[in-house]
Amino acid sequence: MQDPPECFRDMNAQYGEVVYLDAFGQPMIILGTHEAAIELLDKRASKYSSRKFSAMGDLTGLSWLISVVPYGGRWRGIRRNVHQHMNAKAVTQYSSIQQREVKAFLVRLLDDPKDFSAHGRFLFTAVIMRVVYGLDLKPDDDYIHTGDRAITAFNLAFLPGRYLVETFPIMRFIPTWFPGAKFKRDAAGWRDAVLRMRNEPWEGAVKAIREGRGVHSMVLDLMDRVNAGQDEEIAKDAAASVYLGESEQFRTLSTMQTFFAAMANYPEVQKRAQAELDTVVGPHRLPTFDDEKFLPYVCALIKECLRWKSVVPIGVAHLSLEEDEYHGYRIPKDSIVVSNIWAYSRDPRHYTDPEEFRPERFLKDGQLDQSVLDPGLIAFGYGRRICPGQHFAKRTLFTLLSSVLHTFRISAPTDEKGSPVPVNMKMTLGVISYAEPFDCNIEPRSAVAEALIRTLRDEQIITDMGVKA
């Protein structure tokens, strides 16, 4: 059976750029091209920026989450708070936190390369915990266990097709003891973790601020606004939406996994990126954001990671708020509108040989070619719902991937004869798609690189570090 993104792509190829489906009376529109998604979701954003009501979101206590909240005043309030801390300028203030945690990641990778995905999970959670709440995460923190339960809730509650109540929301009124009401019992089991995940780090951060231990963080800033009269619940929702947006859904982790698999399978690409880093950065330090503009190949490689395997293959569906018309197609009010990010990322009009991992496609005369469609304009969605964490994610990816390339060599595992066995990268199905577990060899690139990482272990990093609640 075909995966939904492939199935949708074939439907668009057969029936046209806009396909209308009827899902038990719910109109559903599949947009077949990036251009159609821009035209409707972006240029006509006021008509296409809501979300469909989610009965499971409501029952699990996730209805405060920004990605679930329908278009309107509450969503705007949360989004404004998120934007103020995650816009392109604001995210530059988080560089030292990103760099500190990436250094810790490199040390863990040196000690225990097999567990690279687990180290990535910890890295992304630690960075966002510090940025949002000003808290320093420890490996055995309760926040991690609560977060793990909340992520299960999120992933299962929103898994398309898993719960019939999502199609027939009226079912949410049947009693819990009723034989078909397993969804209610599941939701009740997750609710506690979801609410703790929203409340506990907030309370930890507020306590630290009140006791004079508060450090610069999103919550410190939000508390100033609350003290000036802003609604505390909206502020709390904004903080938890960013925390969940990064740590629990691990979108950036998915791109990191893609990077490790691509480097194992394309050694020539890896060598070319490393040669560029050697020339620009030299062997005795890690790359920084100041180097970025001198590293076009590394930047092209990161773009290719975002394009090659889609993190959110069919986006997060938008809901239309009024009837519309596009190139002769009628789009009814209350339609679910799907952007097929996976298909746009391999549209041969923009990317030749799309299944190949080839950063060169973004370069011309050794510089980034602005005429090639940037996959960042696809991967992060469209219109007013576009990912508010995109600038933050791109900076985390640059810090992490350039530092790993600079210090480690990644290669495919070998068979008993010593021949490399390419990584077979299979992506999971779901709202967010990850690589199924795979092995690759990760070792320091050189004795100098290993020594550099060892100095990081002992380094006393002087920053405005956070506090443990």
Ligand code: HEM
């Ligand atoms: C490679 C990393 C990431 C990718 C590919 C990604 C992709 C996306 C996509 C496709 C959407 C849906 C957009 C739409 O509705 O059209 C989205 C929404 C969202 N993302 Fe990201 N994201 C990433 C990282 C992050 C990070 C690091 C954060 C937080 C710091 C974040 C926070 C959010 C939030 C809060 C929303 C919901 C926005 C709303 O509904 O108003 N994302 N993301």
